[in-house]
Amino acid sequence: MTRQESETTFGRVNERLSSVLRKYSDTQFGKYALIGPTLFVVAVLMIFPTIILLSYSFNPYDQGAIQAGSTLAHYVRAFTTTLYQDTLVRTIKIAVIVTIIDFVLGFPLAYAAVRKGGWMGKLIVIATLAPLTIDLVVRSFGWFILLNGTGVINSTLMELGLVTRGNAPQLLFNETGIIIGLSHVMLPFMVFPIINVMxxxxxxxxxxxxxxxxxxxxxxxxILVPLALPGISAGILITFVVSLASYVTPALLGGGVRVIPVVITETFTSTSNWPFASALSMILVGVALLVIIAYQRVLKEMEGVGGV
Amino acid sequence: MATSDDSARSIRFDQLVSRAGSIGYRALIWATIVFLLSPLVVVVIISFQESAYATWPPQGFTLEHYTALPNQLGFLGVEEALFVSVELAVATGIVSTVLGALAAFAIVRYDFKYQTTLETILISPLIYPWIVVGLSLLLFINRVGDILGLTIELNFWTLLLGHVMFTLPYPIRTIGASLQNYDDSxxxxxxxxxxTELESYLRVTVPLIQPGLMSGFVFAFILSFNQYIVSLFLSGPETTTMPLVLFSLFYNTAPATLAAIATLLMAGVLSVIFVMEYLFGISDFM
Known part of the structure; x- marks a missing residue:
């Protein structure tokens, strides 16, 4: 293709496309054509799969196979078996504690980032952003180095003579480990909405x-809390719901202590009981939906704030 | 004069409380910064000390764990996984940014009847549980295969579907913010x-919202690159991603080796961010 030809080709495409744009840019068709593909993707990849998940959660499971028909047995099992009840309560408890810790740490941090400005403000934003960009497994590994029996924290405490090898606190492979690790993962999600509103x-x-x-x-x-409320509630809701559904951090730092996402993954990968895994997942979906509805109100309040 | 003495004392007490409060406040801020950075810093430190284990305090200094890597990477499956992950993250970034740009343009420039509901739907993947994204998409793909009467194999494209799905809200947000900042006149x-219309979009609009586009891309890239649970459900036998490999290395390899790999990964991701920040000023929309 010579240069001239390519120029005329571009000219033709340019004219064609421009006339299409001119024709449709101010029409109903134009605006739905813009938002359509994205809505389609969200519908096909989120809404339909969730409906199928829901339908699986009602399928009976018997003798190692999924049966036809419908039953509430999986939900009954999830809510009435002591093992799963305990797991459910533990998962919620951990998410609540993580949310409280992150608010206590995150609000002053966001406040300082905005009010101090300068290099201190930049340092805070970078320190908050950096962990967010690092793989969750790597972050958990960092906590493993810090928290294990002879890790950074316990060695330092022993060095200082505050504890001995015998009574060193167990910070890893239990609820404490999960709470510390998740608080670290979720802190940026608390800080940034509050920074935006601040x-x-x-x-x-x-x-x-x-x-x-x-x-x-x-x-x-x-003064501060009432005015920052849209950012605070966004931060709290995101922190809570994402903690509830976290897998990697609890799986690596929790040891034998399980949370719902860990049970879902184990059920799915080590048995063929997809219906039960689906029912447990639907519980998470239910919580997420409640938060999305609440979030919509938050979103409305945040209009013009330019936040999350 | 007892009263004035009392009030003087109470002012002094107030000042004391206020001073203590401000010291406590400063201590809390620094403690939180240390809390945020220490898990990253200790990984780097462990990668340079001599022992193969994560011993503390660190003993000596060596580059051994790095120089031994080239022989191990293939064996550990890191090389292939890294390739898959980068490819996937770039594809996810491009698809999400293009779709997100169109949607952001529609939301900012036009009024829709149910604007808030529409926006909520578009950003809802932000808080939609990732584990549910992975599991439900897998069940969906299975069901579609059943209906069509064929077996759909898990591969790069099934992974891409899941990754586009959960990264979409980020470009919508960053591009929406940058569109709002400029005047459509x-x-x-x-x-x-x-x-022409096309020229005005390509030569005026796109350059003006470039920081928003680029930060949307970087967000989607990083989220995809680090995604574990969605990939666990959707990756096929030949599309093992980096986080999946890292997860198994957590249990199956010497801590110092994992620390060296992790340090290189951190350096890689952070340099991508710094280059993008230097070229496009993405931090305004982070």
């Missing part, structure tokens, strides 16, 4: 309140 | 000056 709160407000005699606690509870 | 201006 940018919109004028600093003058806090100074004005302090000039009028409010102490720090009053400024925090009466 | 610039396109009109270009058209008034004689540019």
């Amino acid at each position: 940018h919109t709160i004028p600093h003058d407000l806090e100074e004005a309140a302090q000039n009028l005699g409010a102490n720090r606690l009053t400024v925090f509870t009466r | 610039l396109e009109e201006a270009a058209q008034n000056l004689g540019a």
Whole structure:
């Protein structure tokens, strides 16, 4: 193809496409053509599969095979068997504790990132962002180095004479390990929505309140929290629901202590009981849906904030 | 004058409390920064000490764990997995960014009847459990195969479906934010000056929202590159990804070797981010 030919080819494509764009850019068709593919992908890859998951969760499972018909037996088993009840309660308990820890650590951090600015603000943003980009297995491995019996923390405590080999705290392969690891994974999800909303709160407000005699606690509870509420609730909801559904960190740091996603994966990979794995998954879907509905309200409140 | 003495004392007490509070606050911030970075730092430290185990305090300094890697990587399955993961992350990044750009454009420029609901649906993969994405897509693929009467093998494309699905909200967010930041009359201006519609989009709009496009791509790339649980369900025998290999190495290899591999991976990911930041200024939309 000569240069001239290619130019005319481009010219023709240019004209064609431009006339299409001109014709449709302000029409109903145009706007649905833009959003259609993405909606289609979300529908086909999220909504339909979830419906199939739901239908599997009602399939009877007998003698090592999935049977026709429908039953609630898997849900009954999940909620009434002591083993699964305990796992469910433990999973929720861990997610709640992680959310509380991350709020306590995350709010001051987000506040400092915005109000201090300068190199300190940058350091905080980089420190929060860096772990987010690193593989979960690598982060868990880091916690393994820190928390194991002769790891960084216990060796240091022994060195300082605070504990002996005999009574060193067990920080790994139990709930403590999961909670520490997950708090680390989820902290950025708490910090960034709060940073976003904190940018919109004028600093003058806090100074004005302090000039009028409010102490720090009053400024925090009466001014900062109410104004940052959209960011705080987004952070809390995301942290809670993602913790609940986490697999890698609990699987690597929990040892024999299991959470629901670990049980789902084990059930699926080591038995053919897909219906039970589906029923357990639907419990997670249920929680996620509740949060999405709540989140929609949060989203509405956050309009114009430009947050998550 | 007891009263003035009292009030002076209470002011001093207030100052003391406030000083203690501000020291406590600063300590909490630094402790949190240490908490965030220490798991990454100790991995790097362990990769350079002499023992094959994660002993603490670290003994000596060596590059042995790195120089031994070239002979081990193939055997550990790292080489192949890395190739699959990079390919997958790039493909995921491109597909997600293109789809996300179209959707973001529609949301920002047009009014829809159920705008909030639509936006919620589009960003809901953000909080949709990853484990459910993997499991339900696998069941879906099976069902579709049953209906069509064929066995659909798990391969690169099934992985790509899952990865596009959970990464989509990120480009939508970053591109939406960058579209909001600029004035669409610039396109009109270009058209008034004689540019065609296509030219005005390609030469004006795309360059202006480039940071949003690039940070959307980087987000999708990194999330895909690090994804474990979705890949566990959707990867086939020949498409084992890096996180899957790392997960098995966690139990099956010497800690120092894993530390060396992990350090190289961290260096790789962080340098991708720094290069993109230097070239496109992606941090504004992170």
